Amino acid sequence: MEVEVTVNGVAYRRDTEPRRLLVDFIRTELGLTGTHIGCDTTSCGACTVLFDGVPVKSCTMFAVQADGHELTTVEGLRRNGELSPVQAAFKEHHGLQCGFCTPGMMLVATALLSSNPDPTEEDVRWALSGNICRCTGYTNIVEAIRSAAATMHETAGVES
Amino acid sequence: MTTTHQPATPFEMGGIGHSVRRKEDDRFIQGAGRYLDDIQLPGMLHMAILRSPIAHGRILSIDTSEAEATDGVVAVVTGEMLAAHGLAWMPTLSGDTQAVLATDKVRYQGQEVAAVIATDPYVARDALSGIFVDYEELPAITSPQQALEPGAVLIRDEKEGQTDNVAYTWEAGDKAATDEAFAKADLVVTLDTHYPRSHPAPLETCGVVADVNPATGEATIYLTSQAPHAHRTLFAIVAGLPEEKIRVVSPDIGGGFGNKVPIYPGYVVATAASLLIGKPVKWVESRSENLISTGFARDFHMHGELALTADGRILGLRASILSDQGAFYADAQPTRFRAGLFHICTGSYDFGAAHVTAKGAFTNKAPGGVAYRCSFRVTEASYLIERLVQNAAYELGMDPAEFRLKNFIRPEQFPYLSPTGFVYDSGDYHTALRKAMEMIDYEGWRRRQQEPHPEGKLIGIGIASFTEVVGAGNSRTYDIAGLKMIDSAELRIHPTGKAILKLGVKSQGQGHETTFAQIVAEELGIPFEDVKVQEGDTDNTPYGLGTYASRSTPVAGAATAVVARQIREKARKLAAHLLEASPDDLEWEPGRFFVRGVPDKGVTIQEVAFAAYTNFPEGMEAGLEGVHYYDPPNMTYPFGSYIVVVEIDPEDGTWKVLDMVAVDDCGVRINPMIVEGQITGGLTEGFAKANMQWITFDENGNCIGSNFLDYLVPTAWEAPRFRLGETVTPSPHHPIGAKGVGESATVGSPAAYVNAVIDALWSKGVRNIDMPVLPHRVWGALNGVEVAP
Numbered sequence: 001m002e003v004e005v006t007v008n009g010v011a012y013r014r015d016t017e018p019r020r021l022l023v024d025f026i027r028t029e030l031g032l033t034g035t036h037i038g039c040d041t042t043s044c045g046a047c048t049v050l051f052d053g054v055p056v057k058s059c060t061m062f063a064v065q066a067d068g069h070e071l072t073t074v075e076g077l078r079r080n081g082e083l084s085p086v087q088a089a090f091k092e093h094h095g096l097q098c099g100f101c102t103p104g105m106m107l108v109a110t111a112l113l114s115s116n117p118d119p120t121e122e123d124v125r126w127a128l129s130g131n132i133c134r135c136t137g138y139t140n141i142v143e144a145i146r147s148a149a150a151t152m153h154e155t156a157g158v159e160s
Numbered sequence: 161m162t163t164t165h166q167p168a169t170p171f172e173m174g175g176i177g178h179s180v181r182r183k184e185d186d187r188f189i190q191g192a193g194r195y196l197d198d199i200q201l202p203g204m205l206h207m208a209i210l211r212s213p214i215a216h217g218r219i220l221s222i223d224t225s226e227a228e229a230t231d232g233v234v235a236v237v238t239g240e241m242l243a244a245h246g247l248a249w250m251p252t253l254s255g256d257t258q259a260v261l262a263t264d265k266v267r268y269q270g271q272e273v274a275a276v277i278a279t280d281p282y283v284a285r286d287a288l289s290g291i292f293v294d295y296e297e298l299p300a301i302t303s304p305q306q307a308l309e310p311g312a313v314l315i316r317d318e319k320e321g322q323t324d325n326v327a328y329t330w331e332a333g334d335k336a337a338t339d340e341a342f343a344k345a346d347l348v349v350t351l352d353t354h355y356p357r358s359h360p361a362p363l364e365t366c367g368v369v370a371d372v373n374p375a376t377g378e379a380t381i382y383l384t385s386q387a388p389h390a391h392r393t394l395f396a397i398v399a400g401l402p403e404e405k406i407r408v409v410s411p412d413i414g415g416g417f418g419n420k421v422p423i424y425p426g427y428v429v430a431t432a433a434s435l436l437i438g439k440p441v442k443w444v445e446s447r448s449e450n451l452i453s454t455g456f457a458r459d460f461h462m463h464g465e466l467a468l469t470a471d472g473r474i475l476g477l478r479a480s481i482l483s484d485q486g487a488f489y490a491d492a493q494p495t496r497f498r499a500g501l502f503h504i505c506t507g508s509y510d511f512g513a514a515h516v517t518a519k520g521a522f523t524n525k526a527p528g529g530v531a532y533r534c535s536f537r538v539t540e541a542s543y544l545i546e547r548l549v550q551n552a553a554y555e556l557g558m559d560p561a562e563f564r565l566k567n568f569i570r571p572e573q574f575p576y577l578s579p580t581g582f583v584y585d586s587g588d589y590h591t592a593l594r595k596a597m598e599m600i601d602y603e604g605w606r607r608r609q610q611e612p613h614p615e616g617k618l619i620g621i622g623i624a625s626f627t628e629v630v631g632a633g634n635s636r637t638y639d640i641a642g643l644k645m646i647d648s649a650e651l652r653i654h655p656t657g658k659a660i661l662k663l664g665v666k667s668q669g670q671g672h673e674t675t676f677a678q679i680v681a682e683e684l685g686i687p688f689e690d691v692k693v694q695e696g697d698t699d700n701t702p703y704g705l706g707t708y709a710s711r712s713t714p715v716a717g718a719a720t721a722v723v724a725r726q727i728r729e730k731a732r733k734l735a736a737h738l739l740e741a742s743p744d745d746l747e748w749e750p751g752r753f754f755v756r757g758v759p760d761k762g763v764t765i766q767e768v769a770f771a772a773y774t775n776f777p778e779g780m781e782a783g784l785e786g787v788h789y790y791d792p793p794n795m796t797y798p799f800g801s802y803i804v805v806v807e808i809d810p811e812d813g814t815w816k817v818l819d820m821v822a823v824d825d826c827g828v829r830i831n832p833m834i835v836e837g838q839i840t841g842g843l844t845e846g847f848a849k850a851n852m853q854w855i856t857f858d859e860n861g862n863c864i865g866s867n868f869l870d871y872l873v874p875t876a877w878e879a880p881r882f883r884l885g886e887t888v889t890p891s892p893h894h895p896i897g898a899k900g901v902g903e904s905a906t907v908g909s910p911a912a913y914v915n916a917v918i919d920a921l922w923s924k925g926v927r928n929i930d931m932p933v934l935p936h937r938v939w940g941a942l943n944g945v946e947v948a949p
Binding site: 017019020024027028032033034035036037038039040041043044046073074075077078083087090091092094096097098099100101102103106124125126128129130131132133134135136137138139140141142 | 181182184185186187188189190191192193194195197198200281282361362363364365412413414415417446447448668669670671833834836837838840841842843844845867868869873875876877879881882
């Protein structure tokens with residue numbers, strides 16, 4: 001089946017099997033390997049992408065369901081040659097170790113901050129509760145996201 | 161001796177003690193890491209594995225014809241086909257053999273039976289349903305107790321001389337001295353507990369891309385490997401390939417925790433398939449495959465006894481272990497020690513006698529016995545002694561902190577020879593515990609615990625004061641499959657003063673690209689940003705045994721410091737040549753030699769490096785590089801004290817962490833930020849095991865816990881918050897005084913959580929609840945009701 005999808009602002013048209021999972025489509029057919037696969041049961045969130053701005057687990061959607069929609073993957077977080085505040089905060093606050101869950105975590109965080117610019121610790125932890133990290137114990141991920149929120153406030157303040 | 165470490169270098173140089181940000185993060189935060197499954201090679205084929213649906217059965221027939229006829233299927237591999245090449249069985253890391261693809265029987269649910277090689281991964285999986293296997297089902301043995309019953313069905317009937325289900329027996333310590341200690345005891349406290357089967361479950365599963373060049377026979381094996389060099393050698397031995405034709409490349413690794421130490425059947429089948437077909441073959445496990453077939457951990461049934469005096473002194477310890485090994489004895493552990501380093505179970509305490517016996521049994525479960533974020537069974541050992549010590553204190557009517565302080569090895573006793581033969585390098589256990597008590601306000605919590613709770617909740621306070629043994633070897637005592645447990649570092653300084661450091665270990669998230677560069681920065685004054693750290697490619701790194709058992713910093717870190725110091729000595733001669741001075745007249749400060757008494761007259765390490773290739777004195781070999789193989793004189797012994805406060809709801813048996821402090825002493829900390837990250841992750845994994853995370857089986861040997869819906873790992877929502885503290889007692893024998901920290905918190909913390917729950921329930925008569933301390937177990941214990949496991 002033919003699929004037309006915009007990923008990170010780039011339009012793609014591909015012919016793909018109806019049963020092809022979105023994550024496999026993104027990784028193999030589009031070559032965007034920053035989206036990872038960590039489980040078979042929609043449990044771990046390593047495959048999280050933004051689907052019209054909303055986090056979804058791309059292992060539990062078919063590629064054809066993305067037809068006509070916009071996706072953001074980790075490769076699309078960097079804008080105008082600059083790391084996004086979430087990316088920068090993950091590095092600054094040691095919010096990653098092996099890096100395998102990191103793309104999913106950062107995409108969830110990006111979506112959270114776009115709808116809730118000033119989340120509490122509870123808000124952040126709840127937003128992340130569909131994503132598993134086996135390395136960090138989450139403390140620094142939560143700190144990174146709250147710090148990114150603060151940075152985005154400051155930047156917004158400067159701009160306005 | 162507790163000290164604090166003041167960095168000797170400026171922050172930008174990033175030597176030891178600086179929390180510089182990680183160099184590896186730039187690629188990970190941009191989705192530009194390169195993990196195993198990201199590798200695509202031209203013409204690459206995909207493999208899927210057919211696994212046994214039953215736990216125990218004889219294979220009567222395998223019909224692969226329908227699978228072979230499927231469009232896109234290139235080959236179907238069975239055990240019979242491998243047997244023709246001598247590859248149906250392979251050695252394990254504990255000297256047993258393991259089936260690659262089953263030929264005679266299946267011995268656990270999930271065992272590898274056949275493999276499909278196809279042009280597309282979906283096709284490969286589809287075609288599995290076109291393989292028909294007839295089994296004659298046999299009784300499944302699902303516990304080691306059952307395995308040792310008279311008349312139990314023989315699981316390893318193919319193994320020559322094997323007449324029962326015993327995998328090994330082993331002992332350590334002094335039985336006579338221990339019996340004597342128990343004869344003198346005023347009181348003996350016992351504990352029986354099962355440390356349940358668990359799985360490391362790194363977020364990236366295991367996989368391989370085997371690429372054998374049909375023209376040259378050279379094999380490049382991309383592998384999720386914590387030990388690429390050891391794996392190359394084992395591949396040479398298992399597959400009979402010449403070792404110079406094997407290149408193992410371990411790319412970015414999405415977590416290991418011990419899961420990526422063994423060689424798994426899928427690796428061997430994919431490599432054999434690539435060899436026979438002449439094309440690259442990729443195999444990546446699904447999560448279920450990972451959880452049901454690869455590297456389980458723990459599964460120790462433990463009995464412990466402490467001999468005590470009435471005034472609260474420990475006289476001796478007896479421990480006996482029955483371990484559930486699964487169908488093949490495949491523990492990843494040093495050859496000489498059949499139950500790993502479990503005999504470190506005397507822990508942080510000073511007493512004269514201990515005797516440890518261990519027996520392992522074959523069962524119809526997956527093999528493994530990997531050290532899950534642990535140095536070879538030190539986790540089980542630490543758990544047993546820390547649980548026993550708490551129960552002993554209560555039986556004596558003592559506070560568990562007071563009891564520990566009374567029995568700890570004292571600072572002046574180091575180096576300390578333990579009753580089972582370990583020589584503890586350094587420690588100050590009293591200071592660590594007192595610091596933890598102060599941080600959490602131990603006395604305050606003890607008072608609050610006595611006050612009536614407005615909602616009827618129960619408060620419990622648990623302590624664990626663990627001591628680890630990590631950083632294997634020395635080579636005299638420690639080897640795996642005959643390979644001595646050394647590690648190495650090769651350091652090359654380029655003409656422009658930048659450097660590359662090549663190591664035989666392999667990071668799986670620990671941050672080696674940063675911390676090992678920091679060691680070079682410390683020793684040579686080259687900014688850490690200028691030092692590239694390369695690992696994982698056996699063609700381009702010196703030999704090493706790999707990263708597990710917290711051994712990278714103790715062994716490869718030491719090798720790095722030593723080779724850097726050797727290079728500095730050559731640099732001194734070059735500097736003397738440049739400054740027209742005697743080497744003995746030069747002083748060193750980070751990054752620069754200068755003439756003693758004339759601080760302005762000096763040369764930087766970068767200038768010296770340039771001279772090593774452009775202006776070296778006559779008679780001196782050009783270049784500035786070296787390689788060092790480090791054989792540790794001893795293990796290192798990190799320690800710490802953790803205190804956790806929990807609140808239990810007696811209505812439903814749930815419990816939550818109200819506060820937790822962790823005081824760790826891992827010697828000198830190279831990068832405090834990274835150390836704290838390791839500890840926080842480990843405390844969370846410890847909580848997981850205490851609270852929710854285990855793998856169990858039904859009576860037919862069906863694995864329960866085969867996916868993340870059943871095998872519960874904590875998310876950010878369940879994970880507790882922690883407060884961290886530190887003491888610094890350098891290792892006296894390590895070049896930079898570091899001890900290793902990656903596993904401390906996983907080793908030490910489970911007992912703290914369980915001790916806290918038992919502390920709350922002790923007055924109700926509860927003496928033990930096995931992990932995971934699930935709500936229904938707590939409720940059952942509180943109400944004296946027998947509950948399902």
